[in-house]
Amino acid sequence: LALHLAPEHLEKIAFQKPVAKVLLARYPPTDEGDLSCGEHTDCGFLTLVCQDSSEAQGLQVKRPDGSWLSVKTDRYTPVANLGDLAQRWSNDTFRSSWHRVMNLSRQPRFSVVFFNNMDEAADVECLES
Numbered sequence: 001l002a003l004h005l006a007p008e009h010l011e012k013i014a015f016q017k018p019v020a021k022v023l024l025a026r027y028p029p030t031d032e033g034d035l036s037c038g039e040h041t042d043c044g045f046l047t048l049v050c051q052d053s054s055e056a057q058g059l060q061v062k063r064p065d066g067s068w069l070s071v072k073t074d075r076y077t078p079v080a081n082l083g084d085l086a087q088r089w090s091n092d093t094f095r096s097s098w099h100r101v102m103n104l105s106r107q108p109r110f111s112v113v114f115f116n117n118m119d120e121a122a123d124v125e126c127l128e129s
């Protein structure tokens with residue numbers, strides 16, 4: 001709706017048989033300043049992250065000023081990250097989320113990560129908006 005398209009537009013052109021995968025990730029505890037997973041964006045359309053507990057936090061999102069925001073969540077609240085395909089499609093109206101993992105807890109951080117990457121044959125070009 002924010003792109004001024006019909007609500008079903010993206011579903012019709014790219015989400016009939018989307019390519020998706022699930023990753024089970026384990027991030028061991030790190031020392032101060034070390035990263036469990038370096039900063040990156042996701043190449044797909046949308047990523048949902050669910051972690052196992054509120055004690056093993058570590059996901060951080062980069063703010064526009066370059067500082068990092070720790071994402072506080074619990075095991076029942078997924079975190080959504082837009083990926084590079086969403087940024088391209090929206091002609092930069094929506095931005096891919098730069099993020100990283102820095103597990104400073106004393107226990108491993110476990111996450112279930114769901115990647116939705118659209119239909120394999122979908123055309124990825126800036127949408128008219």
